[in-house]
Amino acid sequence: MAENVRVAVRVRPFNTREKERNAVLIIDMKGNTTEIKDPAAPKGEKPRTFTFDFSYWSHDGFKEEQDGYLSPSGSRYADQRKVFNDLGQSVLDNAWKGYNCSLFAYGQTGSGKSYSMTGYGNNKGIVPICCEELFKGIEEKKKTAQKGEEFQVQVSMLEIYNEQVRDLLTSKKAPKGGLKVRQHPSKGFYVESLITCPVNSYADIDNKYQEGARNRTVAATQMNATSSRAHTIVGIYFTQKTLNDAGENMTKSSILYLVDLAGSERAESTGATGDRLKEGSAINQSLSTLGNVIKALADKGSGQSGVMVPFRNSVLTKLLKNALDGNSKTIMIAALSPADINYEETLSTLRFADRAKAIKTTATVNESPTDRLIRELREENERLKKLMESGGIMPAMEGDGGTSDEEKEEMQRQMKELMERNQAEVAAMQASWEEKLQKEREQNEKALAEQKQKEEEKKVTPYFWNLNEDPSLSGMLIHFCKPGQSRIGTKNAKPPPEIQLSGLNIQMEHATVTNKDNKVSIKPTFQSAVIINGKEISKEELLHHNDRILFGSTNLFVFHHPVDYAQQLKQGKKVEAPTFEKAQEEISETALQKVGFSKVGQSGSKEDLVLQDDLVRTMPMVNQCNAMSECLNKKRFFEIALVSPQARGLKEGRTEVMVKMKNLENGNEWMWPYDKFLNRKYKMEEMYNDFINDEKDWDEPPEKDPFEESADSAVLIGSVQVFLQSLGYLIDTDEHLSITDFRGIEHGRMQVQALPCDAKWKPIEDDFVEDPYELVGKQLNFKMKIGKVGGIPSKYEKVYVSYKFYLDDTPAVSKEMSGVNMDFNFDKQFTFKPVTQQLVDYLMNDPLVIQVYGKQKTGGQKGGTALPTRELMAREKTMIHQTKQEDMKNRMAVEVATERKKFERAETKLRKIQELVNKAKKGNRTELAVKDVEDILEGSFRFKGVADAVTLAKRNEAMGKNTSSACNLQ
Known part of the structure; x- marks a missing residue:
């Protein structure tokens, strides 16, 4: 029987950033109804309402117990146990019945998905509570179990990042392109060679989860990946073996998929449209495809016929096919931000969840005789073997005469793979469960002993612990600062350093840590990047408890000193662990101050605060791209640019953070919108990952290289603002105006004319009006003329101008010109009949923005091209500094x-x-x-x-x- 996907939404408290921004609450919940208020809506406008199976209010109304658990202080607050009882318990109950179950969390980055799924400390989420309760149930069943009855639990953990699948329960190097996703005739899509580990207790599962989280953290740091852009899927395989009335071994199995999706961000919130939106959507293809799948399934559930569901368009949707459209009982929990500054993203999440309600799945009990299944698999292998011996042609195809030798070879290869998988499955079913557990115990004993020793050592020895944007991944990596000196560097150093790191900008010999008389100091080596509390150091510095240290570009750690910590507690101080957000903010603020951006205070306007958040978010990524360019010797330099709406040819809007990429070989520059930059960054990470994994073909041809940009693509040189009040008085304008870029630097001059005309397009003379609003209701004719343009930098070989007047949708574009002094002689006639008050308002108040575009020469000066990227970047930074000094002197x-x-x-x-x-x-x-x-x-x-x-x-x-x-x- 088909059932609708059950959908729950949950709103979290304000986070520190939102409190600092004086955020306004926009979410309210009454029963199962959720309301969202548009902060920009007129006063009195009703909020939008959505109804779900569950609406969980976790914004306020709680108290913190002594053990750290957040318990309700009133009836409204939904704590972790409440959420589990409603959602997790039903997943568990269905698993006991033999149904496949899926639970996935959706929401923007930082909305609280991981808290609901995994939790922290004593505030355990759905995943750990579900596992704990499963083993409690198994122990109860074992007390009354008959001979031959058996309960088996196995666990797997994988991550999908940039459409590549990585097994998190192994530290082995992943194959290029990740693990393969295959399709089984009856089971559907699955991940080939994914490790499933037998477990015998909740502690075993917890250890496996910790192992997966550590592997995920190491891989993310090494590959410069972003955990908020990765999907994590925990698979729990629960098998109940019993005897049926016929005395056969009956197997009732269920798979629990617990999915923590990557953070969702709306492209519209960054102003992405058109080609920019297309480029940005590739950043997380699987998440955008999931949205398309949800919409198609919702249409299908509402009775529309002929709907095509694009499951095959991404790895994630392939693996979630059963959860969304097959044999599974499925629950979705959508995490909501309560703040007005996240209105667009939160509304998008609510709409997504609302569509998911219409999806229907049909779950069936997975029950089959084990012996019969083994026999059927063996019979299928025998049949495939005979087919291969006879040439691999299926009976239905015999006599066709159209099958080529290549097609036959491909069919034989596929049948061979199927036989190998069947044989592996038979071996897995025949193996004794106790044998599997024993093998796993032997592998875990050493790791458990090392972990126990590490926990004891943490009580007395200072150490570094990693800080990650995903709180569940923080503290997964521990490096001790033992008495004496400890070297920090890569594993390739000889002898190997005591503290081994990997990732961007980590030098072979990176730094030295000295622990003398329980005082710990750190000294960077020459040209290695070490940042403490946001400030880069060049000499030895003493470390204090909770100092934040960034090694290279991606290894962010916190220093823990047991003695300092104990003293602070003794003095009655409240010691709070640093957050990833705060650490990144202080690093970005220091870097931004160096390039002239100052911090906006809490009293700043909302636009300024949003701009500051964009800068803090973008600055680390720009630094990482420069580090990758240096590592791969790409000779490209990236820097942040603040571009006003007027410089982008817009009449209104907010200042946008963009990224400028400069070719250090010939001086060519390109300006990338944030979405394009983000997409290119992830492609750079793929290239960098192939490079550090010693892939021979890590480099790409120019047309696919994310560090390259076609010289044929025009770039914005600058813009001119023309004020047209004179037209309102029927007076002509003839001006020579500066062409300035986003920084206000002049790149040439432009002659602009605005000429009021009569009905025969002759210029009007001595016929001005005293009040422009006298024109309302009459006819207005005028010409806009762009004449001479000069002073354009010589690196542009072709130049053209473009502008949109008033309500134009299509820009007026001139022909391309070349040379030092160009006469465009580009004019356009405008007629307005009748003139409206809106037009007069535009003439009197809004400037016309004329943009100048150029195509850069592919050659240019090649001086210094033989130099490595590091030296070229040093030169560029020196030049930028000198330019800023000159600008400051001039100002x-x-x-x-x-x-x-x-x-x-x-x-x-x-x-x-x-x-x-x-x-x-x-x-x-x-x-x-x-x-x-x-x-x-x-x-x-x-x-x-x-x-x-x-x-x-x-x-x-x-x-x-x-x-x-x-x-x-x-």
């Missing part, structure tokens, strides 16, 4: 000159007022007209000699005793 000179002019103008006004006073006194007047003083202050009053003094005297005499318009001179 200071301009400011000094401006202040001098202000002073001179003030002195001139004072002198004129004194002259006015002197002339008034000569005319025996004791009062001075306020109007004359105001004219002087406004710069409109001019003396023209003695005649003017006579006029002044007459004006003062006419004013009489009007003291409100006069000043006493005495």
